[in-house]
Amino acid sequence: MKTRTDIKNIEWLSSLRKALAWSYRKLSSIETSVWLLSLLAISFMVGTIFPQGGDFDEYVKEGGRFVLLVEAFDLLAFFSSPLFLAIALLFVLNLVICTCERYKALFAKRRFPESFAPTKSFLVTQDAIRAHDETRRILNDSLGFRLVDKDNAWIVMEKGLPYRWLTWAYHAGLVVCLIGVLFTFLFAFEDTITLKPGSPQTVIPTTTGRVQYIWQNGSPQTDYHLLLDSFTTEYEESHELDYPDDRKARLAMGLGWKMPEHKMSVDPLFATDWKAKLKIIGGSSTLAEKEIEINEPLKYGGYTFYLMGFEQRLKLRVNDSFMPLDVKADDDVIIPGSTIALSLGTLRTGKAKRLDGTIDELTPYVTVKDSASKDEPAILKLNESIIVDGNIVTLIGFTEQAILSYRYDPGVTILWIGGIIALVALFLRLYGSYYLLAYKVDDADAIVTVNFNITSKGLLASPEHIENRIEELLTAGDLKPLALPEQT
């Protein structure tokens, strides 16, 4: 005997089951994918309208017009806000469920219609049995079609890349990519480190991933040291184009009334590469070494080390002062005894490829100019002097430091695997060819007709080509097809 509570529980469970079944049905539909993808696109747009990572108080102070919306939906950190994550989660569920459903369908028995509408028919001069055998032989041996279904009146064959598997594979690849993104979201962290040549440093991250933070399992100090062995810069000399801002003058140039002119600037060097020779030292031995540059990081112990840039410090002696000034390049400096702020450029040192193709070793130099003046800068070479406001300023030395960022991200490998699967499957599925062919031999009223229905997938597929080949091969054999009256 069931009690009222039992009945209520059963009703509740049945409603829950119905709701879950309904949700599953909805989430496995392509129509839902269309709406969720649309919603996702709109949410991405929101993230580009509001400056991500911005400070809410700053936004209010600057007179932001959507204060209430920004606060309610966390629009300044939208891509980690609950609203965005909820939309993304729904999309992921949709993608995963659709992928699972497709996987099940791969192994289910394929059903074909009992009858097909012929896309091409041939009248043949032989009897039905011979026509059937010959058609099968041509499709099988000469055109490479595989038999799929022979239980109905229409025989179904296929040829080409397994498009259903490929469709499944690129969806599965996307799921793997999303797992990679999830790993990045949960575990990745990064930090920067500045290395001086010859001074080993231990990597001690000051940040950590979300999961490590929750587990209070901070990023550990590494048991190796990083050593910057050397740092080099390469330059290319380039000319400057004297090109007018005015549109009429530009049109005049197009009409040939004026010539564009190239000229050399005071500092015509353009940094094309900078390299840091890095060593990983453990105890007294070198565990790894590599000359890293932008686009060429060093990977070691789960971390990847990237060369982000460099910092230069200059030693300037003012008059005969005992203590030289230690200043940063690419910065302004006030010279003691002077009211002028001196604007320093980047220190140029290393190899330079000249405009005429020659390569030379540079004497280190830096450009200097009065920061308030619009005059061309002067060149201050190593161990040479310039006079600033009556003071003799000499460049007596410099140091260079490499700025590295390092990152721990276990999601990247997963993302690579997923991305390659998705891309390869997508290209093969959309470009490669697949044909599904059904044929039937009719012999009503002693007239034997072979009917074909050909459908295809993929951009390289050409059903017309297959139809023509069939006709050619039937003609070459002894079936002697005759065109049907409506085809003449």
Place this chain on the structure above:
Amino acid sequence: MSYDVILSRDSFLLSVELRIFWAIALIYGASLLLHLVHIASRGALAGRAAYLLLWAAAVPHAGLILLRTFEAGRAPFQTLYESLSWFACSAVLTWLFVSRKWKGFFLPGALVSALALGASLYALLSRSPAIEPLSPPLQSWWFESHVILAFFSYAVFIVSASIEISWLAFRKRSDLYGLPEEKLKGFHDTAHRLILFGFPLLTFGIFSGAAWANEAWGRYWSWDPKETWSLITWTVFAVYLHSKTVPALKGTPASVFNILGFICMLMTFLGVNWLAKLLGIPSLHIYSV
């Protein structure tokens, strides 16, 4: 070679380039004008002339891009000036290639020539044509593959949108413009096939961009406005492709999605620079601004 000789040689080459590019822009303009005359008058002569003018502009344009490639010694899409030139030329060439199957139907060329003219004038009037050395982050195999494939997909999307718009606007009187009714479906299917062709290219463009960012900056995705808009474009085209399989959406709604995808693509290429400047959002793609 002395510096004076190098400077005057480069100035001469640039002056030749600018004159040819202006002439090409003028031809794109004339082609657009004739396309408009064709739309208004339904005269096949104006359409044919507009089409021939596109050939007359695209061939020297491709040559000009080749010249710049030799001059710079690298792929010609480092600056926005170069990208705009490439964008215009690749869109026109793609249309000329696709249109071989639809001889006598010239309507889609109107949008293609308008975009080619707009991109050329924007490059000539607002950007500097200076050739600069490649900065370190751009010296990567990923850069070239990323940009070539992304731009190739853009060209394909432009032609697809042109076909889609022509279909939406003129499907009931296409025969007046040289496309018989029985060919209309095949013509409209071309828009779908072009997206099927361009979508994997855009996917590879985004994936290679992420791989490149990972190699150069250590982060494969940073929600940079350009990255995000490329993802929006990808998502909208994914919506289009999925809607083509849903009976209720495969007609006009799918066409609208295709055009929205095209608008998002324009936003990714150009609009996002304006948006980033307007809102003061920093962008890693600032070198292409």
